[in-house]
Amino acid sequence: MPLLPPRWRLLFLVVAALSLPVIAGIVWLFLTGSFDEVHGLVPTGPLALKRWRFLWESIGNRPPIHVPLLNSMVFSVVVSVVVVTVASMAAYAISRLSFPGRSMYLGLVLMLHAFPAVSLIIAIFYILRLLGLFDTLTGVILVKASLDLPLGIWLMKGFFDSLSWEMEMAALVDGMSRWTLFWKIALPLVRPGVLALGTFSLLSAWGEFILPFTLIVSTRSWTMALYLQSFIGEVFTDYRVAAAVGLFYALPVIVLFLLGQRYLLNVYSGGVKG
Amino acid sequence: MRRYSAPLVFLLPATLLIVLFFVAPAVTTLYLSLTDISTITFRHPSWIGLGNYYSLLRDPFIGRILLNTAHYVGFTLLFNVGMGLLLALLTSSVRERYGNQIRAVWLLPRILPPVVYVLIWQGLSREAPYGLISDLLGTSRNWITAQPWNVIVLANGLVGASFGMLLFTSAIRAIPQDLFFAAAVDGATTGQTVRRVVLPLLRWPILFVTAYQTLSLLTSFEYILLLTNGGPGFYTTTVWSLHAYQSALSNYFGNVQFGLGAAMAAVLVVIGIAVSLFYLRIFNFRALVGEPKVEIN
Numbered sequence: 001m002p003l004l005p006p007r008w009r010l011l012f013l014v015v016a017a018l019s020l021p022v023i024a025g026i027v028w029l030f031l032t033g034s035f036d037e038v039h040g041l042v043p044t045g046p047l048a049l050k051r052w053r054f055l056w057e058s059i060g061n062r063p064p065i066h067v068p069l070l071n072s073m074v075f076s077v078v079v080s081v082v083v084v085t086v087a088s089m090a091a092y093a094i095s096r097l098s099f100p101g102r103s104m105y106l107g108l109v110l111m112l113h114a115f116p117a118v119s120l121i122i123a124i125f126y127i128l129r130l131l132g133l134f135d136t137l138t139g140v141i142l143v144k145a146s147l148d149l150p151l152g153i154w155l156m157k158g159f160f161d162s163l164s165w166e167m168e169m170a171a172l173v174d175g176m177s178r179w180t181l182f183w184k185i186a187l188p189l190v191r192p193g194v195l196a197l198g199t200f201s202l203l204s205a206w207g208e209f210i211l212p213f214t215l216i217v218s219t220r221s222w223t224m225a226l227y228l229q230s231f232i233g234e235v236f237t238d239y240r241v242a243a244a245v246g247l248f249y250a251l252p253v254i255v256l257f258l259l260g261q262r263y264l265l266n267v268y269s270g271g272v273k274g
Numbered sequence: 275m276r277r278y279s280a281p282l283v284f285l286l287p288a289t290l291l292i293v294l295f296f297v298a299p300a301v302t303t304l305y306l307s308l309t310d311i312s313t314i315t316f317r318h319p320s321w322i323g324l325g326n327y328y329s330l331l332r333d334p335f336i337g338r339i340l341l342n343t344a345h346y347v348g349f350t351l352l353f354n355v356g357m358g359l360l361l362a363l364l365t366s367s368v369r370e371r372y373g374n375q376i377r378a379v380w381l382l383p384r385i386l387p388p389v390v391y392v393l394i395w396q397g398l399s400r401e402a403p404y405g406l407i408s409d410l411l412g413t414s415r416n417w418i419t420a421q422p423w424n425v426i427v428l429a430n431g432l433v434g435a436s437f438g439m440l441l442f443t444s445a446i447r448a449i450p451q452d453l454f455f456a457a458a459v460d461g462a463t464t465g466q467t468v469r470r471v472v473l474p475l476l477r478w479p480i481l482f483v484t485a486y487q488t489l490s491l492l493t494s495f496e497y498i499l500l501l502t503n504g505g506p507g508f509y510t511t512t513v514w515s516l517h518a519y520q521s522a523l524s525n526y527f528g529n530v531q532f533g534l535g536a537a538m539a540a541v542l543v544v545i546g547i548a549v550s551l552f553y554l555r556i557f558n559f560r561a562l563v564g565e566p567k568v569e570i571n
Contacts, residue, residue, distance in 0.1 A: 001366050001472075002451045005464035008368045012376075015364035019379045022432060024406060025394040026382065032397055039402075040409040090288035099281035107554060112296055114486065114550035116493035119515065119542040122522040122535050123299035126306065146295035149288055178280040207387030210496050214523055225389045229500075232393055239397050239404070246390040253385055261378035268381060269440045 029250065032243035051244045059231075059241070063219045065248075068227035071137055075144075075212075075223055076205035082145040083201040084194055087152030092182055094153070095160035096168070106157070112150035121214055128215055135217045144211055148201050159193035160186065196267045203253065224249045303543050306536035313530050326537035335509050343513040345423065346430075346498070347491045353431035354487055355480065358438020363468060365439070366446045377443065380436045392500040395429050419506045426511060429497050438483045445479040446472060489549050493542050495519060515542060 005011065024041060031038045036045025058064045093099070094106050124143055125134070133139030163186065171181050187194065209225040216222065222230075228249050231242040257264060307326055311319035330336060361380060365373035383391055395418070398406045402414035418425050449472065457467045495516035498504065504512035504520065512520075515538075522535020 001446065001467075002454050003458055004369065005367050011364055012368040012372050015361065015368070015376050018361070018364075019376055022379055022382055025391075025398065028397055028406065029390070029394055039404060040406040086287045086291065089284045093281045093284035097281045097284065099278050102281075105285070108292075111547075111550040111554055112292065114489065114553045115296075115546045116490050116542070117296070118495070119493045119518075119539050119546055120296070120299035120303065122518065122532070122539045123302035123306065124295060125523060126302055126532070127294070127298055142291065143295055146291040149291055150296075153288060179283070182284070203385050207385070207389075209388050209500070225387055228387075228389045228393070232389070232396065232500075237396070239400070242393055243397065246393045250386055250390045253387065257378075257382060257385065261381070262374065264381055264385065265374060265378055265440075268384070268436070269444055 026254070029243055029247050032239055033247035034244075036240070048240070051238075051241045052248075054241070054245055055248070061219075062227065062230055063222060065227070067220060068222040068224045071222060072206060072224040075137060075141060075208075076202050078141050079145045079148070079205040080198050080202040082141070083148045083152045084198050086145070087149055087197065088156050088187060088190070088194065089182070090149075091153045091156030092160055092186060095157050096186075097178070109150050109153045109157075113154050115150075117147040118210065121210065125214055134215060135221060137216075137221050140211050140215050140221075140223075143215065144205055144208055145201075147211075148204065152197050152201065155197055156190065156193050159190040163189055199264070199267050203256075206253065300543055300547070303536050303540050306533055307540040309533050311532040311536075313532075316532070319533065322533070326534050329534065330537055338509050339512055339514055339517050342509070342511060343492070343515075346426065346511075346513050347488060349423075349427045350430045350434060350491055351484065351487055353427055354434035355438050355484055357431060357435035358483065359442055359476070359480070361435060361439040362442030362446060363472070366443060367464065377436075377439060380432075380439055383433045384436050388496055389500065391433070392429070392497060395425065395501065399425060418501060422502050422506060422511045426498055426501055429501060430491075430494075433497075434487060434491075437487065441479055441483055442476060445476055449475055485549075485553070489546060493546065514538060518542070 027041055028038070031041060031043055033051075034047055034049075035043035036048035038044065053059075054065055090109075094102060094109070128134040128139045128143070131139070133142070167185060167189075168181060171185055172178075176184075207225065208223070209229070212221075212223045212226055213229070216226065228242070228245050231237065231245055306319075308321060308323055309319035310322045310325065361376070365376045367373075368376075386394075397404070399417035400408065401416055402408040405414075405417070407417050408414045453471050454467065457471050462470065493515045495513060498511055498513060498516055499519070502511045504510070504516055518535045518538035520535075521538065522530060522532050524530065
């Protein structure tokens with residue numbers, strides 16, 4: 001609000017206090033992942049690094065850490081690239097080209113954007129089995145990328161809509177094809193949108209749990225989410241090991257958060273779904 | 275035909291993926307719900323018409339599950355919208371820099387991988403001397419088992435509140451500044467300004483967030499699955515979408531009833547389609563599709 005209330009410092013204290021649980025959770029993760037024993041948020045034992053041994057040896061009958069780590073990296077990077085490419089192409093067509101059924105297509109996209117895709121998971125399981133893609137990373141990548149598409153198309157359409165027509169007109173008059181124009185002129189101009197959508201789908205794929213949990217069985221295709229889950233799903237969870245694994249898994253996200261909070265805030269304020 | 279070759283090329287990949295993983299699954303859900311497909315009959319399911327829907331109606335636990343679903347959606351929604359609104363108002367009433375920092379903190383639960391987020395909740399809810407909640411309340415309990423609903427609503431709420439917070443913040447920023455100055459000149463206190471100026475102008479965003487989150491909560495079960503898996507005990511925190519998922523895909527009873535799960539999912543799919551079509555109507559779709567200005571493909 002343009003006018004600060006006279007006692008805004010008090011309000012700040014209130015809202016900071018409300019946010020303490022979130023901070024406490026992160027602190028717990030760091031402490032429990034590093035100290036031998038933690039009571040509440042107070043370390044009572046010495047620093048213990050032996051629970052990080054999952055980094056150099058396999059624990060139980062789990063695969064060595066590089067397998068899920070690599071899978072997760074491939075999964076999130078490929079999903080993000082596919083979403084950005086496919087969504088931008090479709091968004092460009094909807095924003096710039098004229099074809100029959102254009103407004104119906106946009107309506108479909110908008111409807112799917114609101115439609116809760118999780119309710120399709122049972123049928124997706126069945127379809128992946130029919131396609132022979134069940135229990136493969138490729139299958140999960142395709143599903144995850146598809147489910148992010150409506151949001152991506154919608155977001156990118158907004159960016160393409162705000163481009164000026166003059167430049168495109170000039171390029172077309174000079175004889176450039178739509179295809180070259182899209183890659184050489186239009187796409188570079190919407191870089192903020194590409195970055196925002198890329199970041200969003202990267203983070204969302206990195207954290208994705210339900211899809212790999214449902215569509216992947218064999219440990220060689222595990223992602224980090226499944227690897228961590230295997231420590232929590234045990235009868236007696238060793239929270240120290242689980243927290244170390246969890247910290248390792250969440251570290252890229254936390255680092256990105258620390259480096260670019262303002263940027264992330266913009267990404268998630270830009271109409272990205274929750 | 276050449277005239278439309280460009281749109282065709284641009285739209286082909288997206289259309290293919292949407293048909294394969296949105297349209298086909300929606301149709302498949304409806305189809306499977308009319309068969310007796312299960313682990314045993316996976317290869318040769320037979321058509322049983324509305325049989326699955328009848329057994330749903332006759333299920334003695336269906337009342338319990340509906341009640342759980344209402345509880346989950348209702349309370350989480352209340353927390354999400356209320357907390358989102360409170361956070362948006364508070365962070366908009368302090369220095370911009372501090373407000374942004376607080377908003378960024380609330381983004382954390384949303385961007386953390388859900389499994390890590392749930393692990394943190396489990397760690398904080400442990401018995402004394404390990405769990406922070408037990409420490410603070412002075413009673414040693416495993417709070418997930420003792421108060422499953424409160425933990426589920428809070429865990430979902432801390433993630434969900436940021437959605438409303440961001441949306442309401444943008445809406446507050448979009449209010450013309452003159453209104454605030456006019457209110458101040460008229461001697462309105464901050465409380466009066468919020469109540470008489472800001473809140474009435476947030477009516478649409480609030481309606482939107484409520485509508486949007488009702489639909490996504492109705493079908494979401496990720497955090498419940500990870501926190502309690504529907505327990506503790508029998509169906510204590512099982513909601514509709516989780517029950518559908520478990521009937522169709524978890525081997526709890528050995529023979530999974532794919533068809534029955536599909537029938538439960540089909541109900542959600544139909545609700546989802548109906549509600550999202552309704553959104554198209556109220557959020558004025560026509561205005562969003564301007565005609566392209568360059569007619570060369």
